[in-house]
Amino acid sequence: MTTVELSRDSLHASVTDPVASSMNFLNEVANRYPDAISLAAGRPYEGFYRTADITRYLDIYTRHLEDSGHGEEQVRRSLMQYGPSNGQLQPLVSRLLRTDEDIDVPDQAIAITAGCQEAMAIVLRGLFADPADVLLVSEPCYVGVTGAARLIGVPVVGVPEAAGGLDPADVTRVARAVRASGRNPRVLYLVPDFANPSGACLDVHQRRELLRVAAEEDLLVLEDNAYGLFGADDRPRPRLKSLDTDQRVIYLGSFAKSCFPGARVGFLIADQTVVGADGTRRLLAEELATVKSMLSLNTSPIAQGVIGGLLIESDCSLRRANTSKIEFYRRNLRALKDALERHLGTWSDARWNAPAGGFFMVVDIPMTADEKLLEISASEYGVLWTPMSFFYLGDGGRNSIRLSCSALSAEEIDEGVRRLAELVRDHRASLL
Template sequence: MVTDVVATDVTVTEMVEMVRRPRVVRRADLHASVSDPAAASMNFLNEVAGRFPDAVSLAAGRPYDGFYTAHDIDRFLAVYRGHLAERGLSAAQIDRTLLQYGRTNGVIGDLIARMLATDEGIEVPSDAVMVTAGCQEAMIIALRGLCSGPDDVVLAVEPCYVGFTGAARILDIDVVPVPEAPDGLDPEAVVRVAAEVRASGRRPRALYVVPNFANPSGVSMPVPARKRLLEAAREADLLILEDDPYGLFGLDDEPRPTLKALDSDHSVIYLGSFAKSVFPGARVGFLVADQPVVDAAHHRTLLADELSTVKSMLTVNTSPIAQAVVGGMLIDSEFSLRTANRGKVEHYRTNLRTLLESLSREFGDDPRMRWNAPEGGFFAVLDVPFEADEELLEVSARDYGVLWTPMSYFYGSGGGECAIRLSCSVLEPSQVEEGVRRLGKLVRDRAS
């Protein structure tokens, strides 16, 4: 069959070039989360760290590498396989459990529930536990499930972990800040901000908070404030999203009950992670959502069951192999992360004490310098008498050999310009001391 040829001014060569030319996507047409300032800032921090690998990093908040070996994977996997065999599963059933698609909400929910009861006094049914691909997925699932309309917003303590604000941005959910006080979130401020949100015609659905040794501030809420926060949430008709990645790592053994352990009326959705307590590469987190859900026909389910639909469309299910590794660790430690992490706790305690002692030694005679003294965790905040921005961070890495994180990264609309977050988790104590010494030289040079 012969087709008609339409005469044009375009030559054959030009037509070939047009076909070869790559399709260009305008950045302005992409979702706002692609150009999220907080995410871009963290990317900048990673890029600077890559260009100056010899700089001491007081910026990285990841766990210490010395606690992990690849042999742990084989060991814990063998423990979990033995556990399944003891439950009567055949070899073929064990292989299917590990290698096939699994239950959307996970296969180790019962083990996590036992761990929560042992370590935290949290008593929930295993069906209330959803195993997620890291805690970041748990945040996204909770946000997507709770916020159903354009007027739904979430409240969050500020300064705030950028992973949470970034997750909300991906979902086009507005985050309304509640300023953090020196001793943690003020429950009365939560009530006030929630009322202001309602007066503006929007609906506050939940409050995000890290009660134990928060990232980035290191602040921990006193127990009376935790109890009052639960009352405030009821008054403001809010669910609480409690994130607890650092609760194991206090400077002492003083009990600090989670909000979920104090929760008597299902006001708290508990977000957990095994990144710090097992190893980050497993990418296993979880959420506990034991809130009853009632439909129009008065049929009752658990919120965790309802949220499974969101997860099934997000990641289908969390890797059963990764779950098995974490499950093996829980079995091996008799369902106690506190038992399994004794060595890590001592390391992080030593490092935080070293950081605080080094700051006192380096800046104790300078009245312009202030820093907080967290009771645990990975982070402390240093206030400085000048703007600590990305330009200064570049100078710090290149000329002084030390990295840190601008606190401005953790504010949504201004704040933290003259403060820096210091992390001590990934280093040896001697490296912490050297990092603070280098930081001291930078600060004195810049301040003078």
């Protein structure tokens, strides 16, 4: 019997996506060198997690259902049966948004998703119907959204990010260039607060200008807020959605950093009105429920119960629930800045940015920061980092690396940067 063999060229382009392959390489290197200090991992610090919290949160949510008048059969069905495609946490998430973010939307405008990654895929699949539609992204860009776009065949065009974040004038320029080429710039994706990978954060003026440009160029804005809680100070930074007066912003939220990633719960806000051919009017989130149902039927009710318990315990304030995490990540960001100054501060060819919060910093080094150098870094120096080239659509970021400070202690950060400095100095000397 002859076994089936498939040509790799016959598979969808997303299978052979070079960005995904690069990230797989990073994971492979991490697995091969488990003792290396990882300044690459952007995951939360595991010291905050206790397995007992899972059942505790679930018990809190179960009591909430009972106190809301649910009988035993209704509680059992809510947690253990298939549920509504758009989820059951909308009232709690709506209250959270009003409490923490000054965002006021109806419950029906919220969909609970299997992580923020699914929310991205749902929105992109629902909005991109015409082959001429183009997704604009702030570049460098989080690989999750560019990967999701490739998966469903959405063309992506980058808007170069400046040192201070996305310049609204550049959005205008790129949108008009795309339109002049005969295509339609449909949606702009960005992370306004402490972006992954750059750490950039928009000031209030930029946010208002960006919304003005979006209206002028008829763009929808996809705002991803994974890191907004974790500013280096308490300065107010309004979300684009809170400034959105004409329902142009679709908002993506996640509980991965504020609770724990294993819950796999995120959400989207899509309060735009969709008008049918017969004149019927529904919210975009309600229309997108069909896409959600085809991807995963519904988000795990048990996982929703865990997140619901966290929200109830914190009186629907993630800021309150994350007080200790916020301070921890602030200390770690300061520790990373201090370590760079201590170990690379006298190295005139190395430069780094100074984000106002979040998990990441970018370091420019006087050499090509590619997979070959990363392999040497892991095997000979015991430190991992992420090449910034992974986050560009083209050839950008070749001499830059992303460092993450979220998953380590301050002592591990310092030692990791010391090893990185040794790599940079040794490799630079070998090129002279």
